[in-house]
Amino acid sequence: MDSTPQIPVPRHSASGSAAPVSLHRRILQDIEGNILSGRWPAGHRIPSEQALTETYGCSRMTVNKVLTELARAGLLLRRRKTGSVVMPQESHSAILEIYDIGDEVRAQNLSYRHRVIERRLRAPTKAERQLVSLAPRSTVLALTVLHLGDEAPFCLEERIINLSVAPQAKEQSFEELAPGRWLVIHVPWNAAEHHISADAASERQAELLGMAPGAPILVVERQTWRLEETVTRVHLSYPGRSHALTARFKPLHPLNSRPSP
Numbered sequence: 326m327d328s329t330p331q332i333p334v335p336r337h338s339a340s341g342s343a344a345p346v347s348l349h350r351r352i353l354q355d356i357e358g359n360i361l362s363g364r365w366p367a368g369h370r371i372p373s374e375q376a377l378t379e380t381y382g383c384s385r386m387t388v389n390k391v392l393t394e395l396a397r398a399g400l401l402l403r404r405r406k407t408g409s410v411v412m413p414q415e416s417h418s419a420i421l422e423i424y425d426i427g428d429e430v431r432a433q434n435l436s437y438r439h440r441v442i443e444r445r446l447r448a449p450t451k452a453e454r455q456l457v458s459l460a461p462r463s464t465v466l467a468l469t470v471l472h473l474g475d476e477a478p479f480c481l482e483e484r485i486i487n488l489s490v491a492p493q494a495k496e497q498s499f500e501e502l503a504p505g506r507w508l509v510i511h512v513p514w515n516a517a518e519h520h521i522s523a524d525a526a527s528e529r530q531a532e533l534l535g536m537a538p539g540a541p542i543l544v545v546e547r548q549t550w551r552l553e554e555t556v557t558r559v560h561l562s563y564p565g566r567s568h569a570l571t572a573r574f575k576p577l578h579p580l581n582s583r584p585s586p
Contacts, residue, residue: 361513367413435474443469478534484559514549541565
């Protein structure tokens with residue numbers, strides 16, 4: 326008997342019309358969710374193209390396009406005779422892990438809390454549409470959050486969340502759980518990019534961080550994706566006087582097997 330977990334059948338509205346998500350996107354999200362959540366571990370054989378076609382009531386071409394996209398993203402390995410299997414996700418590790426700011430604060434033996442300074446729904450700016458590849462008519466949730474260590478400013482978080490990928494964020498106040506922590510728990514992602522630089526604090530950043538305008542800050546910009554769609558982009562500003570970045574990593578080749586220089 327096939328023990329493959331069942332994939333939910335596409336939802337329909339009360340009128341019988343399809344929900345406002347394309348069938349291609351729905352199939353992709355269902356399979357991707359099973360993989361990134363760990364319900365389907367590495368090596369798991371997913372349902373066949375024929376089985377998926379019958380489950381979703383769609384053409385085999387639609388299913389084939391979905392599986393091709395997932396394989397291109399490194400989530401599946403497609404095999405001609407045995408079908409598609411889940412690829413190990415541990416091999417897609419980042420040079421820098423995504424740390425929770427609360428954990429960073431507590432690691433320094435400081436008490437932690439955060440304060441939501443601003444929370445609003447808006448259209449993406451032109452720069453955001455170009456940088457994050459958002460559609461002109463899409464909606465983002467823009468957040469400004471101040472993280473505190475022993476009641477002193479520790480980090481200023483300026484973030485946008487793509488509501489087409491994470492619609493449930495629209496209902497969150499983020500007063501209890503900070504946005505970064507909430508996203509890690511609730512929204513699976515499979516790729517991330519870090520950009521780290523030094524900058525001078527703007528007047529607004531300086532006011533919120535309790536420092537003089539133009540004082541040095543360490544800036545970490547991070548963007549995460551779920552397949553080809555941006556989940557979130559965040560700009561983290563740390564007072565340069567009290568923050569340093571440390572990363573520990575290993576060589577690609579063990580010492581005893583590295584080629585001679």
